Every structure is written in C-alpha cells, then in structure tokens.
Amino acid sequence: MTRTEPPPVPCPQPRVGAARRSSVDVTIEQLPRSLPLRSPSRRPAVRQVLCLLPLVLVAVVAVRQRSVLAEGFGHLASAKWPWLLAAAAATCLTWVAAAVTRQGALLQRLPRRRLLATQFAAGAANHLLPTGLGASAVNLRFMTVCGVPPARSSSALALYLLAESVARVGLLAALLIAFPDALRPGGLLPDGAVGPLLLAAGGVVCAAVTVLLLVRRVRTVVSGFLRTALGEARSVHTRPARALALWGGSFSFPLCQAAGLAAVGRSLGLPVPPLHMAVAYLAATVAVALVPAPGGIGSVEAALIVALVAAGGPAAPATAVVLTYRVITVWLPLLPGALTLGALVRLKMI
Template identity: 50%
Template sequence: MSAPSPLVTAPDGPAPEAPARTAPSVSARSLRLALCLAPLLIALCWAAAHRPVMYEGVRRLVSADPRWLLAGLGCTCLTWVAASCVRQGALPDRLPAGLLLASQFAAGAANHALPGGLGAHAVTVRFLRARGVPLDRATASIGLYSLVKGASKTLMLLVFLAVSPASRRLGELVPDGPELVPAAAVAGGVVTGAGVLLTVVRPLRRPVTGLLRTALADVRVVHARPCRALALWGGAVAMPLVQAGALGCVGAALGLGLSWAEVALAFLA
C-alpha cells in the first residue's frame, strides 16, 4: 500500500489581499476638472465681452416681479419631470424615479455646453448604461425619445397656428416653388447617400439594422403597456408647454406685454 499523501497546510501569515483598484492618474483628474470648468470659463469670457448686455439684463432682473420669476422656476422644474416621463416611456425597463429625475437635471445642464441636445443624450446614455441597459437599447430609446418629442412639438405648433390670428399671414412665409428645388435636392441627396452607404458598406449595415430591430421591438413593447405609452406621449406633449410657460413667466416678470399664447407660438415656431 502506498503511504497516504501529507495534508497541505495553509502557509503562515495573512491571506493575500485582492488587488486594489488603481486610482485615476493626476493628469486624468486634471483633464476631468478642466472639462467641467470649461463651460463656466466660456460663460465668464462671454459675459466680460458683453458687459453692457449683462448690466442691462441684471438691472432688469432686479426690478422684475419675483412672483412671476418664482412661477417660471416652477415651470422649469416641471420640464425635468416631463423629460423624465418621456425617458421612462421610451424604455421598457423600470428606472428609479429619483435617479432618473436627477439625471435629467444633469442632462439639462449639459445641454448648455453641447448643441442640438447632444449633451442631454450623452448624459442619459451614460445613466442608462450605469443602470445595466445595453448600449443598443439605450441608443434606441434616445431615437424614440427624439422622434416622439419632435412629432409632439410639431403637433402643438400646428394646433397653435390653427387657433392663432397669425395663421392668416402664413402665406407670406411659404417660399416660392423655385426656392424649394435646392432644399429638395439636398434632402434627396442625403437620403440617397445614406441608402447607398447602408447597401454597400457591410460593417455599417449590420449595426444599423440591428439597432433598428432593437428599436422596433422596444416600440412594440412600450406601446403595449398603457402606462409607458401615456408617459411617453403625455410627457412629450407637456414638455413644450411647460417650457413655453417658463418663458412666458419670465416675460411677464419683465413686463414684455405678451400673452402666453403669443410666447408659446414664438417658442414652438
């Protein structure tokens, strides 16, 4: 018989510790701080270059009606609530309400630094990724959010134009036929170029078609749930109204003499 193998004993001393996370380097922290302070620095430079405008604006704000300014602040807070409703309605996953509202506050702040809503979309995608939402579904929700928001704003503009006395003068704003030819040519060229790229370039076609399939699947799921559909479309309709309300409250506080309907029509247009 062979002798039994000796027992393996643990070595003396403390157990080895798990490797600690490496802290960000000093250069990375400095770059992050510089990026955070860049919008503030740009705003200060603009204010210094336009001192008369800033002085007149501050003077008028000091003499403004504080009650209307407070109402405008309330409408501004409601825009974050409406944006949160649309973001939640564009995604089948359940998101924590408090964190979602905080993310839309941060998204609104980022929109002041990047044009065309890019700042808000970037912050929202980062928030969704942190909540475990895959990148393709997060991107699809951004597309649905933008589509529904644009459609609702256009619908509200048409409603305001239909009931506004200014609708009788809209014929003066419509361009003539020859002026529409270049715009139609550019639009047709863009659509044709995108179709050719998707047809010829296979590495580009695969992710785009996958994103479209994900987006269509999420659209079906969202509209199959009445609470999600109500949050999506109700928030999209309410958002331009509360934004126009904030602008109208500021106008009333400064004594501009414009009605809320006139301010809303100008904002939507």
C-alpha cells in the same frame, strides 16, 4: 539491587506547521523574480478630471457670453417677480417632464431620484456640448450603469428623441391651425432663403440614402438597430403606464418651456398674447433643432427674437424677454447642473 532503566526519551515528532512553512517557502522561492508589479489604476485621476471638466466648460461659456449674460441679468431688475417665479417653476417642471419621458421610453424601471438628478445634470451638459449630444451621452451612461443593455438604451434614446420631436412639431401645427395669425411667416426667413434650405435638406436626405444603399456594414447596423428599436417601441406601447409617461412627458416638456417664455414676456410687458409667444417659441426651437451649437446658445436667442418680432412684438422688448428667459432657463441652472454632473460622475452613477 534492582536496576532502574531511564525513562524513554520521546521521539521528536515532525511539526506540521514547519513542514507547511518550508514547502511554502520553497514554493515562493521557486517563483520568478521578474513578476510585473501591478501599477495603480489611473481611473480615479481620470474621474477627477471628468468631475472638474463641466465647471471649466461653464467658465469658458460664461466668459464667451459675458456681454449677453450681463445684459440679461440687468433686465431682471425691471421685471415683475411673480411672473419670473412662474417662469422658474415652469423651468423646474421641464426636468420632471424629461424624467417621466425617459422612463416611459424604457420598460426597465429606473431609480426615480437618480433619474431626476440625471436630467438636471443632462440639461447642463446639453448647454455645454453640441445640441442633444450632452444630454444623450449622460442618459446613455446612466442607463448603462443601471444595467440596461446598450441596444435597449440606444433604442430608448431614439424613442425619446422621436416622441419629443413629434410632440413639438404636433403642438406647433395645432397652435398654428388654432391661431393662424400668430406669426407673420415673411419675417421669419430672409427673402430667397426657403429654396436653399429645401435644397440643403434634400441633399442631406439623398446622401443618407446613398450611404445606406452602398455601404453594407452601415446598412446592417442600421437595420439591426431599427429592429431593436421597433421591438422596444411595441413593448413600451403594450404597457399603458409606459405609453402615457412617454407621450405625456413629451407633450409636457415643450409646453413647460413655452409657458416659461410667456411668463417672462408678461413680466416685462411684451405686447404679445401668451399663446402667440408659445407659437413663436415652438417655431424658433423647431427651426434651430439642427444647428450644431452648444445648447443652441446664440442660435436660440436669435431665432426667439426673430419669432417674437414676427409675432408682433417690438424688437427691443423682444430682445429683453429672450435674454431674461435664457438667464432663467440656462444660466441660473448651469452651475448647479454642472456641480450635479460632477457629483454623479464622482459617485459613479453615470
């Protein structure tokens, strides 16, 4: 009788997955129990606050200027609408001119639609913050998001401001030479005000020069910025398309603004020639360029009324023209501009 042996029992093989799990479990168990938990980021909340901030500022400015706002809207009923539409079209062209100038001040190509939307939003920011600071902050942030280094974006901003100032003063000088009787300078400034103004300007210049000479850190920063700015300006002017955009936009911007005021003057029957109104606008805006008021609200109205009276317009119609012009150029675009600013912040475009 043959003896049958039982089949061999297979030896249990170690499971690789289990070994890996055990090693992972041991590794996890060996981790310290007091690891800090990652707190949720607060950036979304901050961004939501920044989205709502422009609307709050619009409400505050509107409440503070409610009497001027109501009077300006009241004059719209008696105005000629074709001329008002022309003034609105000139206002829209100012944002296009600003976008063209911004691109001309920078070699790097910027997205066109976002650039135009940023200029519309920057206009609202400029009316809510001290003059120039709102638009400058929005444009600096926009260029940073587009990948422009801080030195180049600051240089582009300085070049833009310089070109716009040169164009505005140059246009004023050219029009005053062509129309020397457009303004009566005696009505622009009170008696005895020229001396204190010149003295204050000289004091500011002397203080700036003193700081540059005595503070080495400031001198180093300023010299480095000037080297970068001059290099960027040379590079821009080696590109004919960029130079044309820079200077063409710089001259178009104040011309569109002056054309808007002239159109409003025609709509309300102000007895001042359109070119004389353009001279008055340029003279008023140059005079209030250094006044630290939000968007020039208050100071621009006063300067424009004085300039139009100096150009030969009666005081009451000149006031009506200025208030209507500021409604079209400031108050009507202010809420849409603030909404655009909030949307750009929410979409992380600025």
